[in-house]
Amino acid sequence: MSPAPNAILHEIFGYEQFRGPQAAIVDHVIAGGDALVLMPTGGGKSLCYQIPAIARQRAGHGVTIVVSPLIALMHDQVGALHEAGVEAAFLNSTLSMEDASSVEKRMLRGEVTLVYAAPERVTTPRFLSQLQAMHDNGRLSLFAIDEAHCVSQWGHDFRPEYRALTALHERFPGVPRMALTATADDITRADILERLQLGDARQFISSFDRPNIRYTIVEKKDATAQLLRFIEREHEGEAGIVYCQTRKRVEEIAATLSQQGIRALPYHAGLDQDVRQANQDRFLREEGIVMAATIAFGMGIDKPDVRFVAHVDMPKNIEGYYQETGRGGRDGLPADAWMAYGLQDVVNQRRMIDESPAGDEFKQVMRGKLDALLALAEATDCRRVRLLAYFGEASKPCGNCDNCLNPPAVWDGTDAARKLLSTIYRVQQQSGISFGAGHIMDILRGKPTEKVKQFDHERLSTFGIGAGFSEAQLRGVLRQLIAIGALSVDSEAFNTLRLTEGSRAVLKGELSVRLRESVSLPPERSRRRADEKVREKTRAPAASAGLTGQAEALFTALKAWRADVARAHNLPAYVIFHDATLAAIAAMSPSSLDDLQGISGIGETKLAKYGSDVLRVVAEAS
Incomplete structure (x- = not known):
C-alpha cells in the first residue's frame, strides 16, 4: 500500500504498523471503495475510518461524516482525536445552538476532518441539504456508519432510525461508505448489506476470537452471592461491568456490592439523565469502578482496562453476549467473561419472544438465536469453539475457558426427561390444567406437599418414581427440554409447563438428553467438587507487569x-x-x-x- 497511511498512523497516532486487516481496509477506503468491516471490540475499528478520513482530506476530498449512536462515544472519540492533533467535531444535543451552528459552518467550509452525528440528525432534511451543499462543493469525502448492526432487525440492538440511512446512497452515490460493527452473524450481515445498499461493498471479516478473554458459565443458585464471590476472589479492586435484565435488579446489585465494600454504581434508562451521565463519567475516568447496568450501558464503552464482564441474567442471543463480553480486556490483557444462568432465565427469554408483537418469521429467528446461546451455556466442550462457530469461524479448543480448564463430567438425563414429561402428561390428563416446574418436580420426587394433596396427585402413577433425582438435576433436565423445544412455558398461565410436538421424540426414546454433571449434582456434592477443583486465582497482569x-x-x-x-x-x-x-x-x-x-x-x-x-x-x- 502507499506510504501515506503508514505515515499518518505513525505521525498522528504513534503506532509503527497496522494490525490484522487494518491496512487493507484503509487502502481500499482511501481509494474510494465501499466496505463492510466486521472487527471484534478492541480490534481497532476506529482507525479503519479515521485514517482514511485524514488521508482523503489531505488529498482534497473534504469532510468525513461518522454516524454514531451514542453521545458519550462521540465526546470521547472527538476528544481523543483532538489530543492527537486532528480537527474533529460532534453534533448532538449537548451543544448549545450557537456551538452547533459554529460546527456546521466549519463543516460546510471543510475545516474539520471528521464530524460525528447520530442517525436521527444525519437523516433530517436540514442536515441532508447541508450535505448536498458540501457534495456540490467537493467537500463530502466519506460516510462511516458505526455500530452498523443497528440497521438490522435481526441484530441485537435494532434501531429503526438506522434504516433511513439508505438516503445517503440514494442522494450521494459517488461518496464512499463503510459500515462497521463488532458482531453480526450471516443473517444480520446480509441484512446490513441490503438495508444500506452496500451490495457491491468489499467485506472485511476479522477473526472474532478474543484469546485474552476467559469464558465461564455457571449454574445460577444465588446469583448475587455467586457474583460477589467471583469479584472478591478474582477481581478485587478492578474495573468491571455487571449486566442485569431489569432496572430493579441493577439497583439491587449495585447496592449489595457497595455494602460489601466494592465501588459499584448503577446505570439504566430509568435513572435521571444527569445521574446516568455522572455514573458513566466516573466509570470511564476512575479506576476500579464496577458498573451494574442494563444493556442501555453498552456501545461506545471504550475503557481499555475492564477486567471482567459478568451476566447475572442471560442475554437474548450470542451476538448480544459477545458484544457485551467484548468490553472486557480491550487492552489485550487477560479478562473474564462470567455468566450465571438458570431455568428461570430460559423461561423468561422464551416468554419475551412469545409475547412479542413481532411476526412469526421474526419470532422463529429469535428462537433460533436464543437456542444457540442456550447450547453455549449447556455445552460440555470448549466455549470458545462454540462461540466462534456461531460466527462461521473454525477453531481449536482454547485451553482457557471453564470447560477446557475443568472438563465437566456428563450424565445421561434421558430417563429423567421421560419421567418428567410423563408426569406433565398425566397431571394434565387427570386435572385438566397445567402446573409449574416446582409442582411437577415435587410429584416426581414423591414430596407430599399441600398442593400435591389438594389435587390428589399422590395417586398418579409417576408419583415418587424420580425420588433418586435431585432438584438440581431435574432443573437441568427441564432447562434442556425447554431449550430443545420439547417443553413450552405458558406465560399467560403463571409459567406453567406444556408438552409440545417435540415431546414425542423424547418420550419414545428417540432423542437423548445429556447434561453437565457439574450443573446437575445435588447441592452438597456440587459444592464439595467445586472446592476440590477450584482453579488457582489468576489475577490479570497489569500493563506494568515486569516493571520493578x-x-x-x-x-x-x-x-x-x-x-x-x-x-x-x-x-x-x-x-x-x-x-x-x-x-x-x-x-x-x-x-x-x-x-x-x-x-x-x-x-x-x-x-x-x-x-x-x-x-x-x-x-x-x-
Missing part, C-alpha cells in the same frame, strides 16, 4: 500526572496515554524528546504537547 523498583515507581508517578491532565481536559485518562504507553516510558526512562519518539502511542502532536512534561516527571522520579 525505580521503573515501577516511575509508572505510578506517570499515572498520577496523567490523571491530573485528564481531569483538566475532562477526558478519560486512557485518551491521554494508554497504560501500555506509560509502562514503555517507565521501562525506558527517557531523557530526551528523541527517546520518546519511538514509543508506541506517542504521535507528533502528543509529543509536542506532553513530551516536556513527561520528561520532567521522569527526571523528578529518578
Whole structure:
C-alpha cells in the first residue's frame, strides 16, 4: 500500500504498523471503495475510518461524516482525536445552538476532518441539504456508519432510525461508505448489506476470537452471592461491568456490592439523565469502578482496562453476549467473561419472544438465536469453539475457558426427561390444567406437599418414581427440554409447563438428553467438587507487569500526572496515554524528546504537547 497511511498512523497516532486487516481496509477506503468491516471490540475499528478520513482530506476530498449512536462515544472519540492533533467535531444535543451552528459552518467550509452525528440528525432534511451543499462543493469525502448492526432487525440492538440511512446512497452515490460493527452473524450481515445498499461493498471479516478473554458459565443458585464471590476472589479492586435484565435488579446489585465494600454504581434508562451521565463519567475516568447496568450501558464503552464482564441474567442471543463480553480486556490483557444462568432465565427469554408483537418469521429467528446461546451455556466442550462457530469461524479448543480448564463430567438425563414429561402428561390428563416446574418436580420426587394433596396427585402413577433425582438435576433436565423445544412455558398461565410436538421424540426414546454433571449434582456434592477443583486465582497482569523498583515507581508517578491532565481536559485518562504507553516510558526512562519518539502511542502532536512534561516527571522520579 502507499506510504501515506503508514505515515499518518505513525505521525498522528504513534503506532509503527497496522494490525490484522487494518491496512487493507484503509487502502481500499482511501481509494474510494465501499466496505463492510466486521472487527471484534478492541480490534481497532476506529482507525479503519479515521485514517482514511485524514488521508482523503489531505488529498482534497473534504469532510468525513461518522454516524454514531451514542453521545458519550462521540465526546470521547472527538476528544481523543483532538489530543492527537486532528480537527474533529460532534453534533448532538449537548451543544448549545450557537456551538452547533459554529460546527456546521466549519463543516460546510471543510475545516474539520471528521464530524460525528447520530442517525436521527444525519437523516433530517436540514442536515441532508447541508450535505448536498458540501457534495456540490467537493467537500463530502466519506460516510462511516458505526455500530452498523443497528440497521438490522435481526441484530441485537435494532434501531429503526438506522434504516433511513439508505438516503445517503440514494442522494450521494459517488461518496464512499463503510459500515462497521463488532458482531453480526450471516443473517444480520446480509441484512446490513441490503438495508444500506452496500451490495457491491468489499467485506472485511476479522477473526472474532478474543484469546485474552476467559469464558465461564455457571449454574445460577444465588446469583448475587455467586457474583460477589467471583469479584472478591478474582477481581478485587478492578474495573468491571455487571449486566442485569431489569432496572430493579441493577439497583439491587449495585447496592449489595457497595455494602460489601466494592465501588459499584448503577446505570439504566430509568435513572435521571444527569445521574446516568455522572455514573458513566466516573466509570470511564476512575479506576476500579464496577458498573451494574442494563444493556442501555453498552456501545461506545471504550475503557481499555475492564477486567471482567459478568451476566447475572442471560442475554437474548450470542451476538448480544459477545458484544457485551467484548468490553472486557480491550487492552489485550487477560479478562473474564462470567455468566450465571438458570431455568428461570430460559423461561423468561422464551416468554419475551412469545409475547412479542413481532411476526412469526421474526419470532422463529429469535428462537433460533436464543437456542444457540442456550447450547453455549449447556455445552460440555470448549466455549470458545462454540462461540466462534456461531460466527462461521473454525477453531481449536482454547485451553482457557471453564470447560477446557475443568472438563465437566456428563450424565445421561434421558430417563429423567421421560419421567418428567410423563408426569406433565398425566397431571394434565387427570386435572385438566397445567402446573409449574416446582409442582411437577415435587410429584416426581414423591414430596407430599399441600398442593400435591389438594389435587390428589399422590395417586398418579409417576408419583415418587424420580425420588433418586435431585432438584438440581431435574432443573437441568427441564432447562434442556425447554431449550430443545420439547417443553413450552405458558406465560399467560403463571409459567406453567406444556408438552409440545417435540415431546414425542423424547418420550419414545428417540432423542437423548445429556447434561453437565457439574450443573446437575445435588447441592452438597456440587459444592464439595467445586472446592476440590477450584482453579488457582489468576489475577490479570497489569500493563506494568515486569516493571520493578525505580521503573515501577516511575509508572505510578506517570499515572498520577496523567490523571491530573485528564481531569483538566475532562477526558478519560486512557485518551491521554494508554497504560501500555506509560509502562514503555517507565521501562525506558527517557531523557530526551528523541527517546520518546519511538514509543508506541506517542504521535507528533502528543509529543509536542506532553513530551516536556513527561520528561520532567521522569527526571523528578529518578
